[in-house]
Amino acid sequence: MEISRLFVIFLSAMLVNNFVLSRFLGICPFLGVSRKLDTATGMSLAVIFVMTVASVITWFLNQLLLLMDIPFMRTIVFILVIATLVQFIETVLKKVSPSLYEALGIYLPLITTNCAILGLAILNVQQEYTLMETIFHSIGAGAGFAIALIIFATIRERMDVYEMPESFKGLASALVTAGLLSMSFMGFQGLVRL
Amino acid sequence: MTDKRRMIIKQGLFEQNPVFMQALGMCPALATTTSAVNAIGMGVATTCVLVMSNVVISIIKKLIPEKVRIPAYIVVIASFVTMIDMLMHGFTYELWKTLGLFIPLIVVNCLILGRAESFASKNSTGLAFLDGLFMGMGFTGALFILGSVREILGNGSFFGMQFSEVKLFAFVLPPGAYLALGLLAAFFTFVSGRLSKSSKKND
Numbered sequence: 392m393e394i395s396r397l398f399v400i401f402l403s404a405m406l407v408n409n410f411v412l413s414r415f416l417g418i419c420p421f422l423g424v425s426r427k428l429d430t431a432t433g434m435s436l437a438v439i440f441v442m443t444v445a446s447v448i449t450w451f452l453n454q455l456l457l458l459m460d461i462p463f464m465r466t467i468v469f470i471l472v473i474a475t476l477v478q479f480i481e482t483v484l485k486k487v488s489p490s491l492y493e494a495l496g497i498y499l500p501l502i503t504t505n506c507a508i509l510g511l512a513i514l515n516v517q518q519e520y521t522l523m524e525t526i527f528h529s530i531g532a533g534a535g536f537a538i539a540l541i542i543f544a545t546i547r548e549r550m551d552v553y554e555m556p557e558s559f560k561g562l563a564s565a566l567v568t569a570g571l572l573s574m575s576f577m578g579f580q581g582l583v584r585l
Numbered sequence: 586m587t588d589k590r591r592m593i594i595k596q597g598l599f600e601q602n603p604v605f606m607q608a609l610g611m612c613p614a615l616a617t618t619t620s621a622v623n624a625i626g627m628g629v630a631t632t633c634v635l636v637m638s639n640v641v642i643s644i645i646k647k648l649i650p651e652k653v654r655i656p657a658y659i660v661v662i663a664s665f666v667t668m669i670d671m672l673m674h675g676f677t678y679e680l681w682k683t684l685g686l687f688i689p690l691i692v693v694n695c696l697i698l699g700r701a702e703s704f705a706s707k708n709s710t711g712l713a714f715l716d717g718l719f720m721g722m723g724f725t726g727a728l729f730i731l732g733s734v735r736e737i738l739g740n741g742s743f744f745g746m747q748f749s750e751v752k753l754f755a756f757v758l759p760p761g762a763y764l765a766l767g768l769l770a771a772f773f774t775f776v777s778g779r780l781s782k783s784s785k786k787n788d
Binding site for chain 2: 561
């Protein structure tokens with residue numbers, strides 16, 4: 392029972408309620424770093440990592456806020472903690488694993504203003520998930536972001552080669568492509584019922 | 586001086602329109618524009634936060650040490666967002682419920698932090714107020730256009746008034762948001778391209 396519920400949460404965060412394509416969270420990196428496949432992969436890994444760490448920490452913080460009876464401070468506390476955390480991860484990575492830092496480093500500062508991280512933390516609180524559910528939800532959300540971003544990047548790489556009307560170049564064609572991708576992801580609806 | 590003011594107004598509304606030209610604040614622009622009313626609600630809430638944060642940051646800009654300016658800006662913005670969240674919960678409960686997650690997420694709207702960093706921290710309070718107001722209005726306008734298009738096409742209504750039985754329901758769903766914004770962006774690039782071409786001819 393317990394395990395199947397965790398699996399359902401994971402699957403629904405990854406495919407059914409995909410963060411980018413159906414919840415509209417994290418659009419900026421989705422449009423910004425999807426020009427090349429390798430940058431997209433780097434960004435996805437960084438997001439999965441930060442998402443999981445951030446939601447575990449914010450879960451504990453939320454318990455503390457509830458204990459102190461100041462839930463209205465949630466937004467301020469969460470965003471500050473996420474900003475600090477990203478800075479902290481950057482510093483630690485630089486010292487501990489320079490090769491990983493080289494791969495993820497430039498994406499980390501961008502993540503602070505990525506609404507997917509704060510959105511995920513707030514969603515976890517709203518759904519009143521337990522710690523285990525929070526972890527599965529975050530990994531699923533991160534994986535969903537990665538899938539969408541990587542598919543999108545491969546499409547955009549191939550799109551560069553083809554000719555299209557002048558006014559559709561850049562943002563417009565990217566948005567229309569994302570629309571088609573989102574439409575195909577709607578096929579997953581009804582896969583799981585929470 | 587008045588020239589500078591006029592430039593701020595023009596840039597906020599058209600030349601540097603947050604959504605269509607700079608592609609900032611895309612998440613709320615796509616997520617909350619299922620109807621014209623929701624779009625305006627989101628736009629006005631964002632404008633309020635933007636104006637207040639711009640004013641406060643331009644007042645305290647000399648007190649903030651260079652190195653911690655970004656966290657300081659975030660705290661200012663987050664405080665105003667919390668206030669707006671509470672006010673909307675109290676006075677416009679229905680709207681608060683539909684916008685849901687995206688009200689606290691105004692904090693991470695790149696538009697607000699972007700204006701704080703690139704404008705309010707370098708200009709006087711009066712100009713920062715004006716910049717916040719017109720950038721916010723440009724954002725609200727863009728959201729309103731997108732929300733109207735989606736409501737008219739997807740639901741056959743405008744501001745809740747039903748006038749047509751033709752409903753392309755896909756435009757209310759997530760894919761429609763991307764498609765509608767993509768087509769609108771293409772349209773605006775096309776029009777501005779034509780305009781600049783014709784003005785060149787006149788010169």
